[in-house]
């Protein structure tokens with residue numbers, strides 16, 4: 652596997668800050684052609700760009716249209732890198748079934764989608780409900796697929812409260828004992844996960860994979876019929 656130079660990592664980061672989708676996808680394509688690990692390009696190149704954008708937005712140095720352009724650039728990079736990541740999971744046995752989505756009122760999708768891609772790349776069967784997903788939708792899909800894990804993303808301090816609603820909806824549907832809940836997103840913390848009765852918190856997509864694996868180990872083994 653090739654290593655990415657600091658210059659390329661900076662260019663990747665800058666393509667997101669500039670909201671330049673063509674540059675971002677070009678850099679992603681060149682990285683793959685050079686044998687770079689796709690996750691390295693994502694985590695060390697493009698994601699730091701999103702963090703820089705968030706910081707500039709918070710300081711009032713960037714506005715909503717800039718943030719949208721940056722998200723577009725990130726999507727362009729992911730359109731190249733996502734299939735490469737997915738290839739890595741093609742022949743693995745199914746590690747578990749995960750229902751994933753971003754909570755009601757929240758349309759941030761990039762982090763949630765990355766979590767889904769990496770889970771799939773590590774053998775999980777992932778059903779991505781998308782964004783703005785109600786607690787009832789999470790519970791109903793978990794029932795339909797007999798899901799092992801429900802993964803709930805939230806990027807806003809206002810919408811992270813709805814993660815609690817998902818835990819409650821699973822309890823109400825009688826599914827809580829068989830369905831683990833993992834939460835994540837920029838404002839979410841381990842302490843918050845404990846407070847709302849979730850089973851775990853992951854700070855990034857690789858941690859989400861490790862968490863999902865450990866949650867599968869904690870699941871009770873079904874009694875033989």
Ligand code: HCB
Nearest residue numbers: 705709757758759760761762802804807808835836855856
């Ligand atoms: Co948005 N936005 N945004 N935004 N946005 C944030 C989240 C702020 C923090 C920016 C800031 O002020 N610093 C801020 C939230 C402040 C707060 O609540 N405290 C904010 C705001 C305010 C808003 C609006 C309200 C702005 C407005 O309209 N005035 C608005 C809300 C819209 C809505 O949802 N109802 C809004 C809109 C947007 C877009 C549409 C322009 C765009 C999203 C486009 C899209 O997703 N298609 C956007 C973006 C891009 C961001 C930032 C810049 C980047 C988010 C991102 O993609 N990060 C973000 C700043 C930031 O997060 N620091 C900013 C990169 C990914 C890879 O990281 O954290 O999402 P991630 O996911 C990680 C990790 O958390 C974990 O793994 C992922 C992968 O490593 N994880 C999980 C995530 N979910 C998990 C679930 C699990 O089960 C396990 C792990």
